[in-house]
Amino acid sequence: MSPTRRLTDQYPTLATVAERAGVSRQTVSNALNNPELLREDTLERVQAAIAELGYTPNRAARQLRTRASHMIGLRFEPAQEGTSNALMDRFVHTLVETMAKTGHHVLLFSGAVDDPLDGYDDLLRATAVDAFVITDTYAGTAETELLRRVGAPFVTFGRPWDDPDAAHPWVDVDGARGACLATEHLLSVGHRRVAWLGWEETSRIGEDRRSGWRRAMDDAGIDTARLGIRTTDNVDAARMEAHKLLDDGTVTGFACASDTLAIGVLHALHERGLRPGVDAGVVGFDDSLGAHVSWPGLTSVRQPLEQVAVEIVGLLHAVLSLKPVEPLGRLLEPTLVVRRSTVPEAPRPGTRAR
Amino acid sequence: MSPTRRLTDQYPTLATVAERAGVSRQTVSNALNNPELLREDTLERVQAAIAELGYTPNRAARQLRTRASHMIGLRFEPAQEGTSNALMDRFVHTLVETMAKTGHHVLLFSGAVDDPLDGYDDLLRATAVDAFVITDTYAGTAETELLRRVGAPFVTFGRPWDDPDAAHPWVDVDGARGACLATEHLLSVGHRRVAWLGWEETSRIGEDRRSGWRRAMDDAGIDTARLGIRTTDNVDAARMEAHKLLDDGTVTGFACASDTLAIGVLHALHERGLRPGVDAGVVGFDDSLGAHVSWPGLTSVRQPLEQVAVEIVGLLHAVLSLKPVEPLGRLLEPTLVVRRSTVPEAPRPGTRAR
């Protein structure tokens, strides 16, 4: 792409503003970055000139000088068929918004699918970003190691599960607490035999959530033998596991590690003519669109993504200004959104989905 | 945020490479941008030095000089409660990936919710982006006008519906064709009275899609009286409209303007004990996650977003290099994804959703 188009030629520079205000360029720069240095009337004159001309500092020049791009890098995975990381998308929306408040922008990049490290290094060497936000720490230890090695600042959404000597700031949501909330809710609406439908044992997040179910069941003094199921995160696998549990005849509660799994349970109930919320209770995780629109509405654990974004931006600031971060991690509390899959008289799902 | 951290200090510059290779800085620059000017052995020596040092040109410096940021701006709307623009999220994923192939990145920004123009101007004046991608042209005429006025390059995903003298390149998906496909499919599996469940009349996109249903029905010689419904895009509104249509007793086909509406129809069927795909056929639009996971699987019109992204990047290149774009618009064909809401023996939904 040849850089023929010169958008910038029409825009004013520091010099234009300086001339207009009858001061030097440096004074204009100070008016922007250290206004307290200027005499009041000078400041006003400069600000008036800035406003008249609609001047905004050139980012490239400023970045070249200050070595700060005011840009945060976020690797955006290619949309793989059938995989929709809706939770992450929601998070990105709030992150963009939160960062805008401090004049930062989000730079999306992608890398080779087979190489989780691809992309980071180039951006760093090109000084295109000040820092990174990493979003999948269960699979992403390689990323954090790379960034630590080269001394790049970053904050993760997710705990450093397998890295005891990780020293980077992180924000996470207490998944065990979420599963505990879900389970306690199911118990409170009258279910006793509450099953857990979770991911494979290799998933740290999955095991963490499962521990919350286990804790709630233990606290209620209920035996969990053969109630804890591990399977793949897809609707059909969950549907089949749910059928097995239902064959047992005593299981009426289902706490699930994801909305996908919960929706599989709902499918199984439909197939048996059982009424969700009446004959059985189902709780999902993440409060995704699927939870909103599934019939008759799926109770789900909701992660406070807005709060996560705010915390991350705060940590990013601390890291970039080399302030010590204490404590290193922030663990946030999820909440429960109750719908008809556990309480028949809950409000109808009427959510817009487009 | 004080710019204390100096990430870049550790990275090599043109000068470093020049010294290492025993040439001048300009020669290194030429090796990068005009390799054909160098003698073969010089080129090799320089490239070796670049590789050894892991050199990547500083973006700010290059941008300052060439006035090209290699960045495309995309306004990312705040995630509003209950609104999930899943389609756009999927599009952004593919856009990021496609742009990476030509060395471009996506800069996400947000603006004041009440001001659709907020954000664009600043980015332009700061020369932070080379161009914009605009994604909602039904509501976004103000954006395109602003950008045209200031001479900023941009491409839209969506036709300039209400702007006859728009002169910008665009890419869109033929919604009428999609609705036509949906309707023809419903007719082909035996439904005769196929209703349309669409948005309010004010939606250009909605009316366009509706016209496709109408065309297919006319072609089949079926009367559409009282079969075309307009309502709000939410599950519950659609559910109630579906009940009204079902009360009629003759309607068995439902072509919908969105998956949300289609899911509302599925809910109504459940409530009546009717079997989707057997007693009635339902088709949605956008092939969202909801279509994948809803029970028993929702047939839906799928937009070729990957192709949209590719076309947009192509147009972006043309615009940035001031090449004439002919034709100005590209209208792409949607496809139909068949699931059990129309064909009982279609494969089960087993899609991963996390």
Next chain:
DNA sequence: ATGAAAGCGCTAACAA
């Protein structure tokens, strides 16, 4: 085919 000089727009350091 390669090198020297200039300057993009900005701010840090210093001088006035």
Next chain:
DNA sequence: TTGTTAGCGCTTTCAT
């Protein structure tokens, strides 16, 4: 309090 000087790292003349 304001102005001057220098230079961030790169590419674009233009000279050699």
